[in-house]
Amino acid sequence: MIALATIQAASPPTNVFEWFTKESFRARSGAIPHQVWLTVWHSAAALVLAVLVAVPLAVVLAHYRRGELVAGWVVNTGRAIPTVAILGIAVIVSLREGFGFEPWPIILSLVLLALPPLFANTFTAVRGADASAVDAARAVGLSEWAVMVRIELPLALPVLFVGLRTAAVQVVATEPIAALFGAEGLGAYIRQGLGNNDLYQIQAGALMVTAVAIVADLSLWLTGRTLIPAPIRRQAGRSSRRNRRSKGLAEAIA
Amino acid sequence: MGQQRDEQSSDGAVAIQLRAVTKTFPGASTAAVSPLDLDVPRGEIVVLIGPSGCGKTTTLRMINRLIEPTGGTITVEGVDVRQQSPTELRRGIGYVIQQIGLFPHRTIAQNIATVPKLLGWDKAKVSARVDELVDLVGLDRDMLGRYPGELSGGQQQRVGVGRALAADPPVLLMDEPFGAVDPIVRGRLQGELLALQQRVRKTIVLVTHDIDEAIRVGDRVALLNVGGVLEQFGPPDALLARPANAFVEQFLGSERSLKRLALSQVRSLPHERGPVVDASATVDEARKVADEVGGGWVGVVDAERFLGWVHGERLEDSRPLADQLLETPAVQLAPDATLREALEAILTSRSAVAVIADEGRFGGVVSLEQIRRGLIA
Amino acid sequence: MSEQSPSRATRWAACGAGVLAVVIFVIWARQAVRGLSPDTAATNPIIRWEWVFKRSSTPHELRDLTIEHLKLTALPVAAGLVLSSALAAIALRFRWTFAPLTAVAGFLYTVPSLALFAVLTVYLSPFQAAVVALTSYTLLILVRNIVAGIDGVPESVLSAADGMGMSRQRRLVTVELPLALPVVMAGIRVATVTTIGLVAITGAIQLGGFGFLIFDGYNTQFFTKIAVGAILSVLLAVALDLLIRSVERVLTPWARRRVAR
Numbered sequence: 001m002i003a004l005a006t007i008q009a010a011s012p013p014t015n016v017f018e019w020f021t022k023e024s025f026r027a028r029s030g031a032i033p034h035q036v037w038l039t040v041w042h043s044a045a046a047l048v049l050a051v052l053v054a055v056p057l058a059v060v061l062a063h064y065r066r067g068e069l070v071a072g073w074v075v076n077t078g079r080a081i082p083t084v085a086i087l088g089i090a091v092i093v094s095l096r097e098g099f100g101f102e103p104w105p106i107i108l109s110l111v112l113l114a115l116p117p118l119f120a121n122t123f124t125a126v127r128g129a130d131a132s133a134v135d136a137a138r139a140v141g142l143s144e145w146a147v148m149v150r151i152e153l154p155l156a157l158p159v160l161f162v163g164l165r166t167a168a169v170q171v172v173a174t175e176p177i178a179a180l181f182g183a184e185g186l187g188a189y190i191r192q193g194l195g196n197n198d199l200y201q202i203q204a205g206a207l208m209v210t211a212v213a214i215v216a217d218l219s220l221w222l223t224g225r226t227l228i229p230a231p232i233r234r235q236a237g238r239s240s241r242r243n244r245r246s247k248g249l250a251e252a253i254a
Numbered sequence: 255m256g257q258q259r260d261e262q263s264s265d266g267a268v269a270i271q272l273r274a275v276t277k278t279f280p281g282a283s284t285a286a287v288s289p290l291d292l293d294v295p296r297g298e299i300v301v302l303i304g305p306s307g308c309g310k311t312t313t314l315r316m317i318n319r320l321i322e323p324t325g326g327t328i329t330v331e332g333v334d335v336r337q338q339s340p341t342e343l344r345r346g347i348g349y350v351i352q353q354i355g356l357f358p359h360r361t362i363a364q365n366i367a368t369v370p371k372l373l374g375w376d377k378a379k380v381s382a383r384v385d386e387l388v389d390l391v392g393l394d395r396d397m398l399g400r401y402p403g404e405l406s407g408g409q410q411q412r413v414g415v416g417r418a419l420a421a422d423p424p425v426l427l428m429d430e431p432f433g434a435v436d437p438i439v440r441g442r443l444q445g446e447l448l449a450l451q452q453r454v455r456k457t458i459v460l461v462t463h464d465i466d467e468a469i470r471v472g473d474r475v476a477l478l479n480v481g482g483v484l485e486q487f488g489p490p491d492a493l494l495a496r497p498a499n500a501f502v503e504q505f506l507g508s509e510r511s512l513k514r515l516a517l518s519q520v521r522s523l524p525h526e527r528g529p530v531v532d533a534s535a536t537v538d539e540a541r542k543v544a545d546e547v548g549g550g551w552v553g554v555v556d557a558e559r560f561l562g563w564v565h566g567e568r569l570e571d572s573r574p575l576a577d578q579l580l581e582t583p584a585v586q587l588a589p590d591a592t593l594r595e596a597l598e599a600i601l602t603s604r605s606a607v608a609v610i611a612d613e614g615r616f617g618g619v620v621s622l623e624q625i626r627r628g629l630i631a
Numbered sequence: 632m633s634e635q636s637p638s639r640a641t642r643w644a645a646c647g648a649g650v651l652a653v654v655i656f657v658i659w660a661r662q663a664v665r666g667l668s669p670d671t672a673a674t675n676p677i678i679r680w681e682w683v684f685k686r687s688s689t690p691h692e693l694r695d696l697t698i699e700h701l702k703l704t705a706l707p708v709a710a711g712l713v714l715s716s717a718l719a720a721i722a723l724r725f726r727w728t729f730a731p732l733t734a735v736a737g738f739l740y741t742v743p744s745l746a747l748f749a750v751l752t753v754y755l756s757p758f759q760a761a762v763v764a765l766t767s768y769t770l771l772i773l774v775r776n777i778v779a780g781i782d783g784v785p786e787s788v789l790s791a792a793d794g795m796g797m798s799r800q801r802r803l804v805t806v807e808l809p810l811a812l813p814v815v816m817a818g819i820r821v822a823t824v825t826t827i828g829l830v831a832i833t834g835a836i837q838l839g840g841f842g843f844l845i846f847d848g849y850n851t852q853f854f855t856k857i858a859v860g861a862i863l864s865v866l867l868a869v870a871l872d873l874l875i876r877s878v879e880r881v882l883t884p885w886a887r888r889r890v891a892r
Contacts, residue, residue, distance in 0.1 A: 069641075073872075080824045080868025082831030084842060085861030088849040092857070173743045180745070180835055181849065190746045194835065199753050206746030213741035320793055344796030355791025359809045359885045369795050401885040417795075427794075 016203040032208070038185040039212055042103055042178070043171045046110030050167060053111070054118035055153075055160065062126035063148050071123060075116045083109050083174055091181050106178040106185075113174055114167035121163025125156030158233050161224035165217050172213040176205065186212065269425060269457035270294035270317060275326035277312055277482070286312045287482030289326065296424075299451060299458040301472035303465065305505070309482030310461045314427050317459065318347045330425055345369055348418030348426035348456070352433040354410050356402035362388075362413050363398040369421040387416040390453070392446060408439040415447070419454065428460040432467065444471055465506060469494070469513055477502055491517050495629075511629055512594065520596050520610055520620055521589035523628055528607055528619030530555050533576040540575055541566045551605035553619070554580060560616045563605045586611035587620065593628065596620045660684060679855045693863070700840025700867060703830045706762050708823050711769030718770070719777035729778060736771035744768065744829055748836050761833040768829060769822040776818025780811030813886060816879040820872055827868045831860070841867075 013019040061067050090105030129152045137151045176187025189205030192198065225233070271294070277287040287309040294300045302310040315321040317328055319340045328335045335343055356365050363384050370380045388395055391412040402410055411431060418426055431447075432440040448471060451458065462468055468475045469490040476487045479501060486498040494514045497503040506513070529548025531540045533556035544552035544566030554561040554575045562580030569578060585599050586609045599608035600622055610617035660683070683689060718736075722729040744764060751760035784807050792802045831842030839846060841860040848856030880887060 069645075076821065076824055076872060077865055077868050079821070080827040080865050082828050082842060082845060082861060082864050084831045084834065085845045085857055085864065088845050088857040089854070089861070092849070092852065092854055169737075169741050173741050176743045176745050177832060180846070187743070187745065190743065190749060194749050199750065202746055202749045206743055206750065209743040209746065210738070210741045214738075217741070318794060320790070341796040341798050344794055346796075347794075349791065349794030351787060351790055351794070353785070353787030353790075355785070355787035355789075355794075357788060357792075357806060357810075359806075359883070368797075372796060372801075403885060414791075 013200050016200045016207065019200040019204045035184060035186050035188060036208065036212065038183075039172065039175050039187075039209070042106050042110060042175050042185060043168070043212075043216070045103070046107045046171050047114055047164070047168055049107065050111045050114035050118055051164065054115050055122050058119045058122035059126050059148050059153055059156070062123045063144070063152060065127075068123075068127075071119070075120050078112070078116045081112065083113050084177055084180070086112055087178060087181055102183055105181075106175070106183055109178075110171045110175060114171050117163045117166040117170070118160075119163075121166075122156055122160045125159030126152045128159075129155040154228075155232060157228045158224070161220065161228070165220045165224075168216045168220055169213050172216050173209060176209055267296045268293045269296035269331055270459065271327075271329045272313070272317075273327045273329075275313070275316060275328055276324045277309065277316060277321065278324045285324075285481055287316075287323075290482055290484055292476060292484065292487065294457055294459055295474070296457050297455045298473040299460060299471055301468040301475045302459065302461045302478060303463065303468045303475060303505075304478035304485075305480060306463070307480045308478040310478050311429055313478070313482065314429055314459055314461050317425075317427055318344045318349060320344075345372055345421065346423050346425070348421075348423045350411075350414050350418045350426065350428040350431045352430040354402075354414040354434070356410055356413055356417070358402050361399050361401055362393075362405070365402065365413055366417045366420050368417060373421055375421075383420060387419060390419070390450065391416040407435045408443060411435060411443060412446075415450070419456075424457060426456045426458045428458060430461055430463065433462070433464075440467070447471060466513070469517060477505060514629060515594040515597055515625070516592050518593045518628065519589065520587050520591045520593065523593075523620060523624050525618050526621070526624060528621070529553060529605075530560075530616075530619070531575065532556070533561065533574070535575060537569050537571050537573075537575065540564075541569055544569075549606065551607075553605070553607075553609070554578070555616050558615045560586065560609050560611060563603075583609050588612065589617060593620075593625055597622075597625060600625075682853075682855045683859060693859075696840050696843060697863070697867070699838065699843075700827070700830055700864070703758075703761055703765065703833060703838065703840055704823060704826045704867075704871070707765035707826055708769055708819065710762065710766045711773050711822060712819065714766065715770055715773035715777055718774050719781070722774065722778050723781060733771065733775060736774055739767045740771050742767075744832050745835055748833055752836050757833070757836045757838050760836065761830075761838050765826050765829055765833075769826060772822045772825070773815075773818050776814050776821075777811065780814030780818075781807050783814060784810045809883075812883055813879065816875060816882075820875045823871050823875060824868045827864060827871065831864060840864075 013021075058071075061071055086109035087105060090108050091101065094105045095101065126148075133155065134147060134151055137147050142150065175185060176190050178185060179187025179191040186205055186209050189208070190202050193200070193202030193205060270292075272290055272292040274289040274291060275287060276285055276289050278285045286307075290309075290313065292300075292313075302313060304310050312321055316323045317330065317335070319335055330343070330347065357368070360368075363381075366384045366387055367380045370383055375383070384398065385395065388398060393409060393412055393416070397405065397409070402413065405413065411434075415431070418428075432443050435443065444467060460471065472490050474488060475490050475493055477485045477493065479485050485505075486493055486502045491514055493502060494506060494510045494517070497506060497510075503510075529543050529551060530553040531543050533554055540552045540554070544550055544564075548566070550566055551563050552566060552569075553563055556576055560583075561576060562582040564575075564578050564580050581604060583599075583603055583605075585602075587596055587599055589610060589612050596608050600606060600620065606622065608620040610619060718732055722732050747764040747767070748757075748760055751764055754760075755763065788806060788810070789802070792806050797806070830840045831845055833839045834842030834846035841864045844856045844860030844863075848854065848858075848860065
């Protein structure tokens with residue numbers, strides 16, 4: 001199942017940090033920047049697509065108070081769909097249809113992974129949007145569409161970003177699985193390490209993935225801070241403090 | 255003009271005593287409660303009232319040590335509260351709060367049984383006590399198996415009071431107990447509290463921000479200013495009649511005299527028979543009474559029953575008084591009606607005098623002049 | 632996620648429809664494979680039902696995989712619950728530890744599961760490694776929900792409990808824990824369902840439950856196995872989700888009756 005690189009190195013590293021310093025070990029799985037780039041690009045594409053699907057759907061469903069039950073169930077059991085299964089099926093279909101190995105099967109399976117937290121958080125946030133603000137917007141004559149885009153969505157942004165960060169971390173941490181199906185990316189180090197019983201290479205791969213995940217999380221946090229006006233951020237903090245139980249539920253489904 | 259419940263009040267003994275009690279919260283620059291002395295007589299309702307920040311709730315919560323005083327001593331029934339463990343102390347003091355704080359996951363019966371169970375009562379005793387309390391606070395027994403979420407706000411607060419009384423504590427602390435219900439229910443619950451107090455005779459300390467509530471339920475009112483300064487302490491009527499200073503006067507608001515009227519009962523006025531004649535009297539005698547004391551009107555009483563009013567000019571010489579064209583008054587006041595109700599009756603009565611009827615028997619009249627004199631007294 | 636519970640009728644209708652759908656599907660599938668021999672190839676290129684219904688060793692293979700998948704789900708969630716309770720207790724007792732604790736749990740979340748399985752197999756047996764790794768992924772959700780659940784107990788209820796002279800421990804056990812239950816159970820549900828999805832990845836270390844089917848199917852280019860693995864995984868999640876929901880309903884009768892008001 002796992003492609004193996006074979007040459008035994010002359011002086012194997014004695015810890016994970018040494019692994020990074022020895023050019024020869026790095027060379028086996030391709031240059032590090034290239035693999036980082038692949039992981040980042042797969043993850044980013046999947047996140048963008050997932051946002052494009054989940055956010056409008058969640059805003060509309062939450063605005064019209066529709067399909068709450070069904071959506072809740074789909075979101076929760078959606079977490080149980082093994083990404084490996086989607087990947088396997090997608091790779092086989094993609095190969096059969098001639099779309100090739102990368103990147104669509106990988107991105108598709110990561111999109112499915114990112115949907116639940118994004119959808120759940122956006123839905124909860126819109127549902128919890130300040131009812132008086134929505135009322136006032138209608139009262140001054142905003143259309144339903146304008147209420148969604150100009151009132152509910154902005155008010156939902158803080159919680160939406162929490163979901164986005166959760167999704168980003170999950171996507172980045174899961175992307176290496178693609179390597180099990182022969183794809184390149186940071187998972188390639190882990191795959192090779194598994195194949196060679198090379199603990200340090202596995203650790204190195206894990207470290208790099210974790211680093212990318214943390215960087216993604218932090219940069220999204222920063223983006224949120226710059227993008228969302230402070231009053232809305234504080235408002236969200238206040239209301240969640242006031243109603244801690246609903247915050248708990250929001251976290252439960254995040 | 256006497257205090258409404260004077261004759262039933264305390265035996266004079268002090269149940270709760272605060273001496274130089276202070277509280278400064280950590281990090282606060284000013285004291286929440288500055289040295290405060292207060293005596294709560296046994297069996298009375300003492301109301302703590304004042305603007306926000308006056309430390310009324312803090313003071314209340316220091317009595318059962320939900321807040322520890324910074325200085326001073328508090329004794330309950332002669333025992334310093336700090337000599338007991340907080341949990342022991344609290345089990346002996348009933349506690350009712352505005353948000354009620356019923357346990358949503360326990361049935362009404364389980365809620366009421368909380369303290370008896372903490373005290374280790376046996377099952378039979380607990381369930382007997384629960385039944386007793388449900389009756390006492392006026393709930394149906396078939397509510398016992400329900401959960402608080404299924405009850406209305408007023409019913410929940412009744413359960414809250416029942417729960418506080420469960421172990422029959424001598425002292426009850428109530429923190430804005432009726433603050434969360436609508437005005438109609440609030441009025442009813444206040445009445446129920448007074449009726450309940452007639453039966454159980456607890457020492458009650460009640461916090462409120464509603465001056466009308468304070469006047470209605472309090473045997474004594476302690477008016478606190480910001481920082482826990484006691485501005486005046488006394489029976490509500492004393493506050494209304496003789497405000498100690500401008501702050502008290504301002505806090506009590508306008509219409510102080512009208513508020514006082516609600517505090518006194520008709521029976522507290524000196525008895526006055528008024529411009530009334532017996533049915534056996536002659537028409538001339540009646541006409542004389544109408545002219546001299548009745549301002550034109552005379553009342554006819556037959557066998558202790560008040561028959562009605564008749565104007566002197568309408569009296570027909572040929573008929574006995576009982577057969578004259580009598581105007582019956584719209585209301586006859588019971589002796590325990592308030593002076594406010596009496597005033598209302600006077601204003602709507604053609605004769606400008608209200609009639610007192612004690613279970614149908616004529617008990618005299620109330621005139622505007624009598625009320626005015628009562629207020630000045 | 633729903634704040635308002637669906638009516639009883641909706642609930643039963645949904646359950647009934649689900650059961651009916653499964654029954655109809657099984658009847659249809661058995662019809663569809665009638666007459667096919669076990670080695671029929673290419674009659675149905677997407678899913679070859681004869682592998683599921685005609686192959687004699689399939690049922691007990693699937694049974695073994697189900698048991699393995701269940702074990703790999705139940706053990707980590709149970710262990711995670713014990714561990715999270717302890718961590719949440721610390722976080723509640725010493726508030727300042729909450730942020731670092733969740734930060735560490737969040738960090739564990741960023742570690743790629745594949746790598747964690749791989750690294751741990753160096754020190755532990757594959758099964759132990761899988762349980763330890765999967766446990767670590769449940770911590771974030773569970774700790775957050777236990778703390779949020781206990782935090783969510785209304786101030787007034789706590790105040791009343793204190794005012795009546797309940798000790799701290801008694802208040803925790805008889806008031807706070809029961810009231811936190813709905814949020815805690817929601818956390819357990821999410822943790823369970825997420826773990827079911829993650830178990831498949833342990834296929835990379837020769838375990839996997841239904842994940843074994845997925846990897847095996849991929850390596851042999853046998854699409855049916857992947858599909859069966861994925862579908863069974865989701866079915867297991869739905870079943871456990873339902874089970875936990877019913878346990879929650881039984882344990883929180885007060886929440887159910889509130890709707891009736």
